[in-house]
Amino acid sequence: MLKIENLKKVFRTEEVETIALNDVSLEVNEGEFIAIMGPSGCGKSTLLNILGLLDNPSGGQYYLAGQEVGHLKERERTQTRKGKIGFVFQSFNLIEEMSVFENVELPLIISKKGGSKAERKDRVNYLLEEVGLSDRRNHTPTELSGGQQQRVAIARALVTSPRIVIADEPTGNLDSDNGEKVLKLMKEINRIEKTTFIFSTHDPEIWRMADHIVFLQDGIIKSEKRQ
Numbered sequence: 001m002l003k004i005e006n007l008k009k010v011f012r013t014e015e016v017e018t019i020a021l022n023d024v025s026l027e028v029n030e031g032e033f034i035a036i037m038g039p040s041g042c043g044k045s046t047l048l049n050i051l052g053l054l055d056n057p058s059g060g061q062y063y064l065a066g067q068e069v070g071h072l073k074e075r076e077r078t079q080t081r082k083g084k085i086g087f088v089f090q091s092f093n094l095i096e097e098m099s100v101f102e103n104v105e106l107p108l109i110i111s112k113k114g115g116s117k118a119e120r121k122d123r124v125n126y127l128l129e130e131v132g133l134s135d136r137r138n139h140t141p142t143e144l145s146g147g148q149q150q151r152v153a154i155a156r157a158l159v160t161s162p163r164i165v166i167a168d169e170p171t172g173n174l175d176s177d178n179g180e181k182v183l184k185l186m187k188e189i190n191r192i193e194k195t196t197f198i199f200s201t202h203d204p205e206i207w208r209m210a211d212h213i214v215f216l217q218d219g220i221i222k223s224e225k226r227q
Helices: 044-051 074-081 100-111 117-130 146-158 176-193 204-209
Strands: 002-012 017-028 033-037 059-064 085-088 164-168 196-200 212-217 220-226
Touching: 002 044, 017 044, 017 212, 017 220, 033 044, 033 176, 033 204, 044 164, 044 196, 085 146, 100 117, 100 146, 117 146, 146 164, 146 176, 176 196, 176 204
Parallel strands: 033 196, 033 212, 085 164, 164 196
Antiparallel strands: 002 017, 002 059, 212 220
C-alpha cells in the first residue's frame, strides 16, 4: 500500500541545515498495524507528515497504492488524501467553535462519504459511544480535558472509514483505561475493515499489538521487524 525509497527530508534556515530523514526506505502492506518507535527528535513526526501527504520529502520517492505522490503540489496532496487518510495529531487540531459532534462529523461532510444526514449522525454517535464520549457530544473542545480531546480526535480520524490511519502518539494523553479502550477499537477496525494503522509511539501496549515495528534513530531506520 505504501512504499518509500531513499527518502530524505532537510529543513533549512539561513544559518542551519537539519537532516530530519536520511535515506529512509520502507514498505507498509495493506492492513498492517505498524508502530514507529524511537527517541524524541528522531524524525518520527516528520515521517508521518510525509506518509500522510501533509508535507513533501526533499528527495527520494513515495508511492501510495502504486502512484508516486511524494512531490505533488499542496492541492493535489489534499485531493489525494481526502477521505482516504485519517489523522490523529498530538495537538488534537479540533475546531474550538464547533461541538464535539460537529468536529467528528466534519470529515464526512468534506469527503462526501457520509451519506444522508441521518447516516452521518449514526456513524458519529457510534464512534463517540465507542470512545466513551457520547455524553459530551454537544460540548466544545474547550470544555474537555486533554484526554477527552484526544478521544474526539481519534473518533474524527476513524469516521470516514479511511484506508489508512496515521496517529502521532495517540495514547499519550490518555489514562490506561481509555488508552486500552481506543486501542481495542482501532485493532477491531484494523481486523474487520483491513484499515492500515501507522503509529508514532512510546506506548509499550501499541508495540505489543503491532505486527510491524520500525525503530528510527537520527533520521535513519536502525531496525525493522514483522511479527
